[in-house]
Amino acid sequence: MESEVTPAMKESIKLAREISTYIGDVSLYENSVHENGDDVFFMVREGLKKFLIVYGKKGNNYSEIFSGEELNTLSKSVLKCPLSHENAKQVREQFTFTRAVLIGKDNSYGFGDRLGNAGPAHLRAVRKTGFKPILAQQSIRELERTKRTAEEVMDAATWSVFQEGYHGGFGSDGDHLKTPDDIDRMVRAGYTMFTIDPSDYVRDDVKSLSLQDLEEEYRKLPWSELDEDADVLMKRLLDLELELRDGFLLSPGKEEILQGMVKYGRVVVHTKVMSDYIDETYPDHPTELELSVDETDDPTTLFEHYLVASELNRLGVRLVSLAPRYCGHFEKGIDFKGDLEQFQDEYVQHLAIAGKFGGYKLSVHSGSDKFSVYKVIGSLDLGTVHVKTAGTSYLEALRTVAEADPDFFREILKFSLKRFESDKKTYHISADSDRIPDPDSLDNNELADLLDDNDTRQVLHVAYGSVLSGDLSESRGFKKRLMELLEENEELHEANLVRHFEKHLNPFI
Numbered sequence: 001m002e003s004e005v006t007p008a009m010k011e012s013i014k015l016a017r018e019i020s021t022y023i024g025d026v027s028l029y030e031n032s033v034h035e036n037g038d039d040v041f042f043m044v045r046e047g048l049k050k051f052l053i054v055y056g057k058k059g060n061n062y063s064e065i066f067s068g069e070e071l072n073t074l075s076k077s078v079l080k081c082p083l084s085h086e087n088a089k090q091v092r093e094q095f096t097f098t099r100a101v102l103i104g105k106d107n108s109y110g111f112g113d114r115l116g117n118a119g120p121a122h123l124r125a126v127r128k129t130g131f132k133p134i135l136a137q138q139s140i141r142e143l144e145r146t147k148r149t150a151e152e153v154m155d156a157a158t159w160s161v162f163q164e165g166y167h168g169g170f171g172s173d174g175d176h177l178k179t180p181d182d183i184d185r186m187v188r189a190g191y192t193m194f195t196i197d198p199s200d201y202v203r204d205d206v207k208s209l210s211l212q213d214l215e216e217e218y219r220k221l222p223w224s225e226l227d228e229d230a231d232v233l234m235k236r237l238l239d240l241e242l243e244l245r246d247g248f249l250l251s252p253g254k255e256e257i258l259q260g261m262v263k264y265g266r267v268v269v270h271t272k273v274m275s276d277y278i279d280e281t282y283p284d285h286p287t288e289l290e291l292s293v294d295e296t297d298d299p300t301t302l303f304e305h306y307l308v309a310s311e312l313n314r315l316g317v318r319l320v321s322l323a324p325r326y327c328g329h330f331e332k333g334i335d336f337k338g339d340l341e342q343f344q345d346e347y348v349q350h351l352a353i354a355g356k357f358g359g360y361k362l363s364v365h366s367g368s369d370k371f372s373v374y375k376v377i378g379s380l381d382l383g384t385v386h387v388k389t390a391g392t393s394y395l396e397a398l399r400t401v402a403e404a405d406p407d408f409f410r411e412i413l414k415f416s417l418k419r420f421e422s423d424k425k426t427y428h429i430s431a432d433s434d435r436i437p438d439p440d441s442l443d444n445n446e447l448a449d450l451l452d453d454n455d456t457r458q459v460l461h462v463a464y465g466s467v468l469s470g471d472l473s474e475s476r477g478f479k480k481r482l483m484e485l486l487e488e489n490e491e492l493h494e495a496n497l498v499r500h501f502e503k504h505l506n507p508f509i
């Protein structure tokens, strides 16, 4: 719920403006003005930096709680605090809306923010759409490539909701977690949604196995951990005749069952292990679980989805969302490639399966720029959905660079082109870097158009780690320059992000 501007709030905003003028050459974020009892908190920008200002009307001494510079302004206690981790922790103590919460089965949108400065624009775009924002969303791989900590990502979310005065509640997603250690890392930083990635346990070669080999592998599954008898499960699945949508009947044959269980049996076990680990280690921590099998070679069949969902259900694992590997291609940073009709037909059946097991959300990973898919899902108006985006915000930052400092953009693009052969390895993309024009041959005002070119988008997308980590001598200093440029051009950067995400969200509403 959004808070109304009460007369008392108007007073506080007036006061914040007044204090701001005393502090010096700062600009006030008006939506950031918050009352805490009689005291007033707000955020300002001074040059390239943002600060939290804490004003104790009745002389409350916040200097023991927040660390910052004490200013003698209006002969009252005013603290000017950097946006540090310690101060973020204190803000979360004082203002509950700055803590991540469970989102449950509401429609939700994941805004991965690899730079940590896109949150306010994300919130502006998502407001009034009915979608809940998942702000702190970062996978272990992203943390490693950007050299950020889970805490930094969470703090960025806290400051974003504070700056924007967003009281609607935001989720946080520890994305693609593979081990209990990954879970620990995310719980410690206050994350509440955990996306289990069991891809190491998927057996991708089942199509090449003979019936006899499949039988053998089926017998070798960890049945005690599955808490089931191999013959009992086989019989139950052979007897299955499940009607999904529009009369579609799910009734698998023996080979399909064997393939499904050999491919996903250990996925079920690992997911149960991860789920139990959270429940047992952190019984009081608010938790919701997503299961992602999106990073497999072949699309998830309807029967495979059913199998994983029904077995997890039997083992007592409750999901808030599940990400199948859909048909077609969900490449990074560009629109869907594939048969949209087939996507729609399968999507409604995936939804029907989710409906049989508690109605969890279907999750769309690599959701950046999948405009044609959003249109399909939005026009269906069935079930609930969770979309994850990340790289597309980084690309909007680079669009801002192209517009504000063309030469720096050329440097980043040339570096990314050099890195392409090696950086593309872990990604599902089809870009051909030879089709990208030499950045030196383009006029300054032509550069931003490259951000609408699929090849360039993907080349820039996959190089984010090399650009941001600064591990290579050529990229040393890139991140600092990029961050400073974005702070200097805050309004342009935000306008680019808001426009881009309205394009993402509008098909759903």
Ligand SMILES: [Zn+2]
Residues within 6 Å of the ligand: 176, 292, 294, 295, 365, 366
């Ligand atoms: Zn994913």
